[in-house]
Amino acid sequence: MQKKMAYSFPDEVLEHVFSFIQSDKDRNAVSMVCKSWYEIERWCRRKIFIGNCYAVSPRIMIRRFPEIRSVELKGKPHFADFNLVPEGWGGYILPWIVEMAGAYPWLEEIRLKRMVVTDESLELIAKSFKNFKVLVLSFCEGFSTDGLAAIAASCKNLKELDLRESEVDDLSGHWLSHFPETYTSLVSLNISCLGSDEVSFSALERLVGRCPNLRTLQLNRAVPLDKIATILRRAPQLVEFGTGTYAAELRPDVFSNLAGAFSSCKELRSLSGFWDVVPAYLPAIYSVCSRISSLNLSYATIQSHDLIKLVCHCPSLQRLLVLDYIEDSGLEALASSCKDLQELRVFPSDPFGAEPNVSLTEQGLVAVSLGCPKLQSVLYFCHQMTNSALVNIAQNRPNLTRFRLCIIAPRKPDYVTLEPLDVGFGAIVQHCKDLRRLSLSGLLTDRVFEYIGTYAKKLEMLSVAFAGDSDLGLHHVLSGCESLRKLEIRDCSFGDKALLANAAKLETMRSLWMSSCSVSFGACKLLGQKMPRLNVEVIDERGPPDSRPESCPVEKLYIYRSVAGPRFDMPPFVWTMDDEDSALRLS
Amino acid sequence: MGRATSSSSSSIESSNHFAFSNTGASSSSQRDLSTDLRLGLSISTSPSYGREQQSDWPPIKPLLGQALAEDENECNSATFFVKVYMEGIPIGRKLDLLAHESYYDLIKTLEQMFNANIIWAEAEVDADHYEKYHVLTYEDKEGDWMMVGDVPWEMFLSAVRRLKITKC
Numbered sequence: 152m153q154k155k156m157a158y159s160f161p162d163e164v165l166e167h168v169f170s171f172i173q174s175d176k177d178r179n180a181v182s183m184v185c186k187s188w189y190e191i192e193r194w195c196r197r198k199i200f201i202g203n204c205y206a207v208s209p210r211i212m213i214r215r216f217p218e219i220r221s222v223e224l225k226g227k228p229h230f231a232d233f234n235l236v237p238e239g240w241g242g243y244i245l246p247w248i249v250e251m252a253g254a255y256p257w258l259e260e261i262r263l264k265r266m267v268v269t270d271e272s273l274e275l276i277a278k279s280f281k282n283f284k285v286l287v288l289s290f291c292e293g294f295s296t297d298g299l300a301a302i303a304a305s306c307k308n309l310k311e312l313d314l315r316e317s318e319v320d321d322l323s324g325h326w327l328s329h330f331p332e333t334y335t336s337l338v339s340l341n342i343s344c345l346g347s348d349e350v351s352f353s354a355l356e357r358l359v360g361r362c363p364n365l366r367t368l369q370l371n372r373a374v375p376l377d378k379i380a381t382i383l384r385r386a387p388q389l390v391e392f393g394t395g396t397y398a399a400e401l402r403p404d405v406f407s408n409l410a411g412a413f414s415s416c417k418e419l420r421s422l423s424g425f426w427d428v429v430p431a432y433l434p435a436i437y438s439v440c441s442r443i444s445s446l447n448l449s450y451a452t453i454q455s456h457d458l459i460k461l462v463c464h465c466p467s468l469q470r471l472l473v474l475d476y477i478e479d480s481g482l483e484a485l486a487s488s489c490k491d492l493q494e495l496r497v498f499p500s501d502p503f504g505a506e507p508n509v510s511l512t513e514q515g516l517v518a519v520s521l522g523c524p525k526l527q528s529v530l531y532f533c534h535q536m537t538n539s540a541l542v543n544i545a546q547n548r549p550n551l552t553r554f555r556l557c558i559i560a561p562r563k564p565d566y567v568t569l570e571p572l573d574v575g576f577g578a579i580v581q582h583c584k585d586l587r588r589l590s591l592s593g594l595l596t597d598r599v600f601e602y603i604g605t606y607a608k609k610l611e612m613l614s615v616a617f618a619g620d621s622d623l624g625l626h627h628v629l630s631g632c633e634s635l636r637k638l639e640i641r642d643c644s645f646g647d648k649a650l651l652a653n654a655a656k657l658e659t660m661r662s663l664w665m666s667s668c669s670v671s672f673g674a675c676k677l678l679g680q681k682m683p684r685l686n687v688e689v690i691d692e693r694g695p696p697d698s699r700p701e702s703c704p705v706e707k708l709y710i711y712r713s714v715a716g717p718r719f720d721m722p723p724f725v726w727t728m729d730d731e732d733s734a735l736r737l738s
Numbered sequence: 739m740g741r742a743t744s745s746s747s748s749s750i751e752s753s754n755h756f757a758f759s760n761t762g763a764s765s766s767s768q769r770d771l772s773t774d775l776r777l778g779l780s781i782s783t784s785p786s787y788g789r790e791q792q793s794d795w796p797p798i799k800p801l802l803g804q805a806l807a808e809d810e811n812e813c814n815s816a817t818f819f820v821k822v823y824m825e826g827i828p829i830g831r832k833l834d835l836l837a838h839e840s841y842y843d844l845i846k847t848l849e850q851m852f853n854a855n856i857i858w859a860e861a862e863v864d865a866d867h868y869e870k871y872h873v874l875t876y877e878d879k880e881g882d883w884m885m886v887g888d889v890p891w892e893m894f895l896s897a898v899r900r901l902k903i904t905k906c
Contacts, residue, residue, distance in 0.1 A: 238832070498798060
């Protein structure tokens with residue numbers, strides 16, 4: 152009877168059904184139903200996401216999924232963004248490209264985050280994939296404009312080239328001219344990270360002019376304000392636009408030209424760029440503000456009153472990135488004007504100053520939490536916080552899914568009561584039942600981790616710095632947070648006990664990062680031996696860990712699950728603790 | 739140059755728990771947080787956040803950090819990173835030329851970085867032991883490889899694209 156059922160759907164029908172299933176989780180679930188579904192699913196999977204490039208090898212991926220068209224890979228751990236991962240650590244894309252060049256000639260999309268990409272890799276991509284369409288390099292490094300020239304010259308069907316926040320060796324602005332005159336398929340171009348003065352503006356202008364489907368264009372700082380109008384008039388269909396430098400001598404003709412150009416962009420929904428803003432030029436964008444849903448002002452060093460004027464023109468705003476120049480008064484204005492706000496990020500204008508330079512406090516965040524019912528995602532840098540503010544925020548906004556608070560001075564207590572902020576963050580995890588991401592700061596004891604372990608059942612990513620008293624804190628998190636995938640910890644006195652007691656938990660997570668903690672080399676070795684499916688990597692720039700006593704804490708520790716075994720591309724300051732007797736492998 | 743400094747603030751905390759000596763503590767910047775922290779005061783990190791020290795706290799992304807730092811220090815906050823390769827080592831390093839004032843400065847850094855004896859145009863060499871030395875060359879705007887040190891430092895800065903250290 153059952154066999155009949157299995158044959159009653161031809162493979163093609165099942166494949167067709169599966170083609171409507173896009174999410175990885177669902178696809179994985181489908182593949183586990185039975186062997187024949189596994190087989191059908193693996194042949195028709197087109198998109199793959201690999202959150203840690205060392206968790207699996209290219210060969211394993213290719214063996215299971217022979218017909219992939221779109222690959223997304225992440226390399227270095229998140230703390231690499233803050234200079235905690237020494238240069239040379241790893242995350243090289245070349246071996247992946249080499250294997251995929253042979254196995255996936257029809258690959259269309261490559262999206263990379265925190266990986267080392269070389270010109271050689273880019274040239275190989277350009278040469279190997281005839282129908283290549285999308286290249287997104289997010290926080291990547293290691294390549295130059297020569298590599299981009301290769302992509303521009305060869306990828307006739309390229310739709311998207313997005314270099315968000317990557318570090319590019321800007322050798323020559325002429326790489327843009329390598330897009331042939333016949334090339335017209337560009338949909339999205341983000342070159343905002345390109346440094347120097349060299350983007351050939353005339354090549355850019357011609358490119359924009361001949362690509363009618365261009366929807367996203369993010370320029371780099373070097374493009375002057377008076378060129379914006381020219382660009383916009385050639386691409387009035389733009390949906391997302393990033394300016395270059397937004398400064399020029401105030402001239403009425405330039406202003407009216409700019410304002411006119413913006414007003415002709417009826418589809419514009421997202422603005423960014425705004426380096427070096429001259430406030431007098433801001434009104435040029437007012438005509439589009441009512442439709443703007445995303446505004447990135449992270450580089451706009453303008454004062455509160457100019458920011459308030461701007462923000463009050465944007466009632467449809469859903470996403471705002473801004474410097475703390477906005478101050479509490481600006482956030483109060485935001486709370487009353489922008490009722491659709493979903494995401495707010497406030498960055499510090501003077502991150503290294505000893506004293507706050509602006510009047511931005513916990514009050515601003517409380518105001519937004521009160522006034523913006525759809526607020527889900529918060530990243531907030533400030534100098535002071537109280538438990539009662541955090542409790543308020545939690546009660547106002549139980550729908551928060553991402554809450555990242557950075558009180559700039561480490562270990563700072565509630566400034567009114569001088570108590571730790573355990574209760575405040577406890578309220579956040581208790582009320583915000585769908586919280587997926589949390590970053591802690593301020594003075595925190597083991598108590599806060601007890602709250603997190605007890606309540607944060609949907610938490611997937613936790614970032615901890617300068618917190619906790621003992622291993623109990625780490626133990627609460629590892630034993631209580633059922634959905635935890637990524638845990639990153641720095642400067643906490645967590646040691647061996649919690650780690651070893653929760654070793655099995657680590658296999659259910661993507662990765663654990665611990666730096667400047669108290670995990671001993673001996674414990675790392677033990678963990679590596681006990682858990683063959685974990686790669687336990689010790690990063691230590693002081694020299695080989697076995698030149699110091701076993702009880703000596705390691706500088707940095709990165710543990711991740713992997714089916715590919717230990718990697719072989721480690722630099723001299725990384726050691727892997729594997730499960731052989733010679734637990735130390737010198738690279 | 740350009741290496742991340744490992745945060746050493748925990749060495750103050752952990753010295754309460756472990757009796758180990760942080761020997762060879764590399765280029766960690768020592769920030770004495772202990773007293774300030776107990777009083778709950780804001781930490782006064784050295785406001786002269788120099789080019790050589792890459793800060794790892796507070797956690798802001800590099801591009802934003804750079805942009806803000808440029809706004810803060812009008813004086814010479816510019817950087818000019820070039821790649822440096824040593825023959826035989828596939829992984830290169832990066833060096834900020836503007837963090838150096840002269841050829842002597844640059845050579846000193848490179849010798850430390852690569853642990854080698856480096857020759858340039860004005861170096862004194864032990865003629866009997868050439869094989870001990872490495873030569874420093876640079877690629878100029880025309881793509882030619884030239885020995886470092888022949889032209890004035892400022893002229894070099896405007897011409898150099900990348901550096902290479904080769905065996906003699």
